[in-house]
Amino acid sequence: MINEQPELDEAAFWFDPLCPWAWVTSRWLLEVEQVRPVRADWRIMSLAYLNLEQREDKGLSDDYRALMEKAWGSVRVCAAAAEHAGRDVLGPLYTAIGTRLHNQRRREDPTVITEALAETGLPLSLASAATSTEFDQLIRASHDEAFNEVGLDVGTPVLRVGGTALFGPVLRKAPRGEAAGQLWDGLVMVAATDGFFELKRSRDSKPSFE
Template identity: 45%
Template structure:
């Protein structure tokens, strides 16, 4: 029986993109059913004196607004397709292309690109963000992963933050290890070496 994994992401974070591709890879070697949810770095950082993302123009609102607009009309399938197309263009391809082109890549109506320029979807963005953050806390960012321990007990964690996508059984072993650590009562944080640039 597949284990449900809820994955909260801001599509603009390159490390989150790497982690999301690891999750997709892990699902090929472990029985995982991934559900995608929007988390917003813009919402997370809006009351901070200094935005750690350096997004003074508010660009990061655009991708999450389009994500929510897509999800509302085309559900999980549409959201996954848009996120995948966005990650391939922006993170892997290094192309900051118009949202309409990404939507076309995903087989979705290009008019949904207009969502990026309106606050119409901000309430839904905030609600999705809040649903993920309340599970871990505002001391974290993107991604947040929620699953169960096999006995029906749900648990959540931030990360893992990785710079390379594990493949095949390596992806499965990382999943097993992360779940093992995250389910230990009292577990809070584990860090490795300083980050390197994401490898796509």
């Protein structure tokens, strides 16, 4: 008798590599894959596009505006990589970039992108996409798929659960093992509730990448 593998639920996850909160949530989703029949479907969004072009409130500080301009770089490289090798490469590439940006705290290191490309077996020439607008329309299209559902008053991460796109969960630290699965179960129940919009509390600590 052949043992049939359970059908996996696709969990679309939109990320900007620069966001530390999305990074923590993405590590939780990898844990969920180990304890629930779930497969992460990695998608790109852009904090730069959201904050510099979409939102009507342009009251950004000079420092934050500069950070947003810089944020284009890594997500453009992700878009170029997906165009080159297919969207399945986004998960490994995001892990390679995010580990360096967040766990290793190398946000100002210009070698992060080329190292991440090398680790995932991608051409180093894709690094040139960081300063090119060639793939911006692909980024906007992926981004709009999520934000047309959740609205512009949220950020990243955006996660689609059971056909419903939600902002979050925003986590200080990624739950592991069965705790990760239980959080997923709760989100499934919330997402299935007709008319559900929001749960939130103020953040009082920085993200932990342990």
